[in-house]
Amino acid sequence: MRWMLQFWDSTIGKKYVMAVTGVGLVLFAVGHMAGNLQVFMGAQVFNDYAHKLQSLGPLLWIARAGLFTMAVLHIVSAVQLTMRARAARPVDYVKRESQIATWASRTMRVGGVLLAVFLVFHILHFTTGQLHPAFSKGGAYGNVVIGFGNVWVAIFYIVAMTFFGLHLYHGVWAGVRTLGVAKPNPNPMERKLALGLAIIVWAGFIAVPVGVLLGIVD
Numbered sequence: 504m505r506w507m508l509q510f511w512d513s514t515i516g517k518k519y520v521m522a523v524t525g526v527g528l529v530l531f532a533v534g535h536m537a538g539n540l541q542v543f544m545g546a547q548v549f550n551d552y553a554h555k556l557q558s559l560g561p562l563l564w565i566a567r568a569g570l571f572t573m574a575v576l577h578i579v580s581a582v583q584l585t586m587r588a589r590a591a592r593p594v595d596y597v598k599r600e601s602q603i604a605t606w607a608s609r610t611m612r613v614g615g616v617l618l619a620v621f622l623v624f625h626i627l628h629f630t631t632g633q634l635h636p637a638f639s640k641g642g643a644y645g646n647v648v649i650g651f652g653n654v655w656v657a658i659f660y661i662v663a664m665t666f667f668g669l670h671l672y673h674g675v676w677a678g679v680r681t682l683g684v685a686k687p688n689p690n691p692m693e694r695k696l697a698l699g700l701a702i703i704v705w706a707g708f709i710a711v712p713v714g715v716l717l718g719i720v721d
């Protein structure tokens with residue numbers, strides 16, 4: 504127990520927690536994205552799929568609890584690492600010259616905050632329905648079509664998924680480094696793999712609101 508607290512208290516411990524919970528969250532995101540694509544197979548298939556997930560009963564609640572714990576640990580360690588980095592350098596550099604900073608690495612914090620806001624909206628929109636104009640329990644297909652019938656909501660999802668893609672690109676690459684799977688290298692293979700994964704997840708997620716906007720899903 505004591506070693507766990509010591510580990511959690513160390514900077515590298517928090518980075519490990521971020522990386523391990525990040526892997527779990529990415530696995531969930533890939534599964535969720537693949538499941539969502541069934542919307543292109545019609546209302547029956549998509550509603551049956553959503554119904555099967557809902558009928559998992561206690562298993563669903565275990566998965567929800569695991570997901571929630573991972574998200575909280577990921578966010579808490581990110582906030583604490585940011586606070587430590589600020590405390591270590593209270594006065595910023597006069598001039599910053601990044602070695603290998605990408606747009607993705609620069610938007611990690613703002614993208615992370617946007618994702619947290621997105622998730623709260625998303626659950627109130629498609630799972631509990633408080634922020635949905637005509638929510639129907641058990642009618643996941645109709646909820647998606649009506650939900651993205653509001654073009655601003657569809658755009659919000661597309662923007663959030665774009666930040667999610669960037670977050671994933673940098674996060675997967677950085678996480679691989681933290682877990683010590685790869686040695687430092689300015690142009691490593693894992694970077695290309697992270698980019699490929701981010702593009703697949705981004706394209707798979709935005710396909711749904713884009714499909715509704717184009718009238719392919721109706």
Ligand code: HEM
Nearest residue numbers: 532535539553567625629630643647660667708709711712
């Ligand atoms: C365009 C992108 C997305 C679409 C169209 C979408 C669609 C949906 C739908 C339709 C549901 C409700 C399923 C049901 O009726 O049971 C749902 C639930 C959920 N989504 Fe998404 N989703 C998207 C992106 C995301 C992302 C990026 C995340 C997080 C990484 C996420 C996390 C969740 C969670 C946690 C739930 C609640 C699951 C539950 O507890 O029942 N979604 N999503």
